[in-house]
Amino acid sequence: MTGGSWLCLLAPLGATILITLCGNRIPRVAAAWIATTSCFVAFAGAIWAFLGVHGTSRSGCGFAPLGSAGCKDGEITTAWTWLQSGNFHVGLQLLVDPLSTVMMLIVSGVSALIVLYSIGYMDGDDEERRYFAYMAFFVFSMLLLVEGGNLLLLLAGWGLVGLSSYLLIGFWHERPSAVQAAKKAFVMNAFGDATMALAFFILIAHTHSLSFLDNFVFVGRGGLSSTAVNLVALGLLGGAVAKSAQIPLQTWLPDAMEGPTPVSALIHAATMVTAGVYLIARTHPIFEQARTIELIAAGTGALTLLVAGLIALVQTDIKRVIAYSTMSQIGYMFLGAGVGAYANGMFHLMTHAFFKALLFMAAGIAIHALAGEQDIRQMRGLGRLMPFTKWCFLAGALALVGIPPFSGFFSKDSIVASAAALGTWYGWIFWVCGIAGAFLTGLYTFRLWFLVFPGEPSPFVREHYHDHHGREGAWTMLVPVGILAVLATVGGWLQWSPGWHPFTDWLAPAAQTLAAAEPTNTQEYYTSAATVIAGVIGIVVAWAIYSERTMAVPAMPFWRRTLENKFWFDALYDRIFYAPAVWITNVLRREFEEPVVLQTGTDIGDATLETGGLVRRIQTGLLRTYVLFLAAGAAGVVLAFLIAK
């Protein structure tokens, strides 16, 4: 099973290196297929590792909870000692346990489909090879993040996904807006990386180790003071919030839609942005010792799911609507992981990876067919021309809203029910947020649906629509979308809470759900009913406003402006970070750089020139004057000696 994990990790890295070294000696299509094959190989490796873990868990020993004697939680495989300083060792090690195998399966499986889709989507781009090298590199980074056997490797993967996200957002580097968005994403993510690194420093200071086991055991038995453990948890939460685009570090994600659509599907929907949820589930022993911080994580999620859902209501760019919906759904995952229902958070992560990748890629087919148009106000009636895309998108949309039997229903309701299970006042606030979020999800998703797909095609669509040899897109684009549509439909059936929950049981050794977050059956039932009803009301309202037009869009100009300005987060950050930084830089340039640094150089040059001009006159070119000076000098020296004597 460890062999599978190494195969899974190294296949995409090998593809990156191969594509990079071959350069333009191989055709573009070859680069694309190398990347795709490597992702499928990685998926095979993930299945191998999964079967290995599955076999072990049935061998009797099983995966006892982390830190208990005798049995270990999963298996750690070490290639070599990577870093050594005194008695501080960090090995190049991978962890294979239920949690990491689930993530490996999701990441490699979804990325294989999306890279396959990219073959059709990126066809004809000038720099396809670079694109596929980056994609494979991202898959490697993400797998390193989820498989890393200690906190340092996790941080390395964390940084590398940030880097590849930066590279891919800015892939079309001739667009200034893409470059801006890439920089914004990188800076925001670097902030999270820094808080995580600080948290790790505290851990190293106390345990002299970055291994999961050492730290979890140490923290679990109360080895850290409550201040220290809160700081560590806060640092980890900072990283998670930045990577997963939660409030207050959420502003980079919508801008990241400047990248190619498959990139949005892979990085900014299915895998990387959900890494924060994985982090909380992975380091839950630390968060459980800092319960306040964990609940802050849940609160952040609840707030984000509402705010992002509201903003999604007024967006007009098809990708941005889906991007805000991603933020909102990750808010649900944070809510689940934060209240202690790690398995529910991870389950929603999985179903979300399916239906959100599906939505992005279906939107990508539409964008592709309309020659790059992304404005949903132009798109009415697209479904008539693209029935396959329409039905796939509908499956994704229903899964997103959580209508049974689509996958989102099973995963989202459990999260909201877990919030109710807390029973405390904040638990109920979370619950209400979750239900309100379900209503918003129904509203914005079906606003998008009714604006884009049903009805008679608009003149714009008629004029700009072009098919691909009689089909809606290349087969490489249609096949992954079809597979994901099936997964988005049936992917949730892995778990029918409360009766059947193999997913939760599978994750229990790695991330046991807290007892406080175990809902009763009654709570499950009425929460499910409430979320579905809220979602359906959302859909009906969307239908009334955007399809039948029996209701007008409520005016409320203030709220409209607020939402269109994304609650002024960008303006606020401009005001408090960007503007002062620019001001300080300008002052320094005016008061220091120009008068001191630059002027000093000029002054030194001028002084040298002047001195040279003076001394130059001695150089007469007459040999005899030189001799005279020489003789006079010698005589002077002799005289000086004589006088001194």
Added chain:
Amino acid sequence: MAGPAVAWYLAVAAFLFGIGALGVLIRRNVLVVLLSLELMLNAGNLALIALARHWHNGAGQVFALAVMAVAASEVCVGLGLVVALNRRDLSLDVDRLSELRG
């Protein structure tokens, strides 16, 4: 010890040096300047040998030999330059060779 006192030798050496130095300063012909330089070097040699003999110390004589070697090589270079100047039909007047004026 036979012969005049060492002071006489030094006086002759100083005289020769003075003639050489004046020659270098005053004369403009490159060849004569070179000759004057030789004169100065040999004045130094004379002083070295006289003092070596006076102090019964061979080191001065060895120095004189070294100076001769240097003088010989200097003349080689100097005369080579003179020949080169001549070949290019350039003046041998040192005052006219003043292209290095700053």
